Amino acid sequence: MKRSINIWVSLDKITILLYLLLVIMGWLNIYAAVYNEEHPGILDLSQRYGKQFIWILAAIFTGIFAILIDSRFYFFFSWFIYGFLMFLLVLVLVFGTEINGARSWFEFSWFSLQPSEFAKFGTAIALAGFLNSRRLDLTRLGMLTQASAIILVPAFLTALQPDMGSTVVFFALFLVLFREGMSPYVFVSGLLALILFFLTLLINNLYLKLGLIVLAILLVWFATRRWKLVLMGTGIFIVIAAVLYVIDYYLFKRLGIELVILFALLVSGIFFAWYIYTKKAMAVLVIYLFLVGSIVFVNSVDVTFNKILPDHQRDRINILLGIKSDPRGTGYNVNQSIISIGSGGLTGKGYLQGTQTKFKFVPKQSSDFIFCTIGEEWGFLGSLAVIGTFLLLFFRIIFMAERQRSVFSRVYGYGVVSILFLHVFINIGMAIGIVPVIGIPLPFFSYGGSSLWGFTILLFVFLRLDASRNEYLV
């Protein structure tokens, strides 16, 4: 079934407009970030702003090329694309050039390429192909496992480089699985695990566990509204914990408070099980299982981190999380970045007037820390405009994804928006010091050919799929 339509007419203009807006804003900010008085021309090819102009032109051509390709190609070749890019990810581990301790780049004589930027597109398209190809039911464990595997393979390969930033980004695709029916428990568990992972490293474990127990008690009260029950449960737990603690203290002397809490929880579980069974209180069961799971998880993260991980890797994570200070390394970067953005005030210091920017106080300012330039020179209002534009783009993509007639296109659309969303959150979060510095670009803004092309292909393939949504029903 094929209807003849003009692709160019049915392209989504709003998305293209937002895309061009972001790319041009990015280019102007790169100009500000690396501005060199001796080469004032924005098209000066010896400077990054001149080069970025070339990348932008190339990206637009790439985009046009992506649109010209028949949408069925992406569907039928999705596995081939995925396979090819996974192959590149393996190849880069062998032949890649090591930059800043990571093998992420292929270096050719006149340009370099970062395959992980394209792998995001490949993974999104493969996921779309996979979810489209069968009867879609992500509540089935088998299908969920396979879908997860598609995501985890590139995540694992990039982690080997190691490029933590890209690895984290692949996890964004679980958002797609959630949209397509994955159990919210799995999704919430994943999120919780992530949060707990960081909290375990940041907070005293005892306090964290006590906090989890208090949270569980509150949730039980919230679910049952029976304070007698809550008090009784808490009482049982405390008595058992106290008895265990005393026994351990005088007899074993080796369990420690951590294990005592876990055992107390498991033993008191017998009493809760009786209650749950008689009253069919599913909510209490869920809360209880989550609590036990969390505490086991915290323990295992703790052991892995402190006993298994080599010292230098632990140090690196500690620095990333700001537990260890490193004012000349990563810490310096974030510190100067916050100063830049904070000094921007409401309206900023004006274009090309940012002193932090102009005098190069923030390293990597044209790539990973491009948001500093926006924050310093355009102020709070400029930051608001940039975040607002991104949010508009996200909503537009979601709107477009939802109007697709094929699961393939819809899943792909969600893949695009998930990847962009996580990039924006982590990149800006990094610049304002609420996310560890893991070095990923701000889509369309940051300097660099690979990331710009990667994002352009990602978005424009979706534009093509959207434009031909009435053409085929793939």
Place this chain on the structure above:
Amino acid sequence: MKDPFINRKYIIMTLMVLVCLFLIIRLFVLQIVKDTYRLSADNNVLRYVTQYPARGLIYDRKGKLIVSNMAAYDIMVIPSQTSRIDTAGFCSLLGITNDMFKRQMRAAINYSRRAPSVFLKQISDQTYAGFQEKMFMYPGFYVQPRTLRKYSKPVAAHILGYVSEVDESIIKKNPYYKSGDYIGKSGIEEAYESELRGQKGVRIFMVDVFSRIKGAYADGEMDTVAVQGSDIISSIDLDLQEYGELLMRNKRGSIVAIEPETGEVLSLVSAPGYDPGLLVGRVRSENFAKLQLDTAIMPLFNRALMASYPPGSTFKPINGLIGLQEGVITEDTQFGCDYGYLFVGCHGHGSPLDLAGAVANSCNSYFCQTYRRVLENRKYGSVSEAYNRWKEYLNEFGFGSKLGTDFVNELAGFVPSTAYYDKYHGRNKWKALTVISMAIGQGEIGTTPLQMANMTAAIANRGFFYTPHIVKGVGKENSLDPKFSERHLINIDSANFNKIILGMEGAVNGAPGGTAGIARIRDIIVCGKTGTAQNPHGKDHSVFIAFAPKDDPKIAIAVYVENAGFGSTYAAPVASLMIEKYLRDSVSNKAMEQRILNLNLEDTITESETQY
């Protein structure tokens, strides 16, 4: 096919909105709520470079340059802006040791992490040139140009004072001064510090992350210009000063020469002195310690202002004047001598003498009797009362208190009060004879060479003086403290002065038995009075006061040569040479000049004799 999960898009959209809101709230806190980041950004980028004004120059009364400036370069450090540098390269560039580097760094950090402190003082031009090229490699370090003092001649150290770096106590007391600044110490440098130093300015530069200067901040609108220090025209005559120091070489003592009609100090010599160039630059502290430790000759001690001697016979004209004014003697009053009066001896001379003769011959008996008449004057109820009247005259001449000159350290000297004698002898238990040694300037009384020169000027003026001062004018307006143009009148008739001056003229110009014939100058009438200040520690000090010419006095002078015996022996020739040098610009009595130049008293003085 109906999509059962379509509503999950709302959950996803809500999640996105929440996350963006989270980012926006954080941005709001950073950019709007907290205002410390703007300050941090400024601290990063703004470099305040102090502009040190050139210190004012000092000229002599004829416009000859005495003190000027030369450039020096200090290396400054702001510890908070330094980063790990190639210490070895840095040290070899500056020619310092690694230990020195660490020591200086620690000192700088102790002073302040954010404020600049001096890392290395006054590096050579060569080192400066080398460092300037590579400075960008060492963020946190920069060069601060400064000026050092330069002296055209190695003289007048005591008058000029010196300039030294401020210490902690000064910085605490006066916020104008910062670590590494200079301040005038003693002499003109201290007395006129606020005029000479000018006003510091500050230029604000923007620097990049490597501390490289990128241009002026706000186009220099916030900069303040350094105001150059005012020049000072000193009243000293540089040639005369140099000549005086030459004459006093290998001797101890002092010369103070004053222009009577203005009170301007023409020359002020304290011997032994030192070369003011010794106290400049990096060698300053070392040399200063050496000079300070030299207790045998005490070169830093300004005898002209700080040494108190009994005035000796040079005091006789004052007692004569008071006697005349009080009406207890006239110019014709005669007293016999007979080799002394009671226990005060006298030398052999014609007798009896009238007042002029007594001054010229320096007769002890004459002035003892005069002094006794002054104190036993019936006009006053008691000796105490008469003594107080006598003391008032002395105070009018400027004795017993500081003159209020523009020298920062000036001794008041000592004129005993009646209470002083009451304490020693009991109230009304002391008589004129008890204090009779005051008649001839001996005893408890103490005066400084400056006070004696001022007294001479007052005599030359026939009854008034201007507070001596070393500065003629400050800055372009040539301004001067109005107190220096205030005439201090002495309640003694000018006619009485003429009677005493007659005696002083005679002392030099051929009166029979005149004590100071050696000081005579052809065609210039010098009026003088010899003196011998008793020195309990050794040989007496030779003292001479004089002014000339008699009828239009241009110079009044007091000369002290320590441990040199009679006033006529050495002090009088020195005064005579100085007067002729000043009035004629050359001396005629070459033989006398040579005798003084060759005189070396240093070898004969033992350390125990140096007591003040």
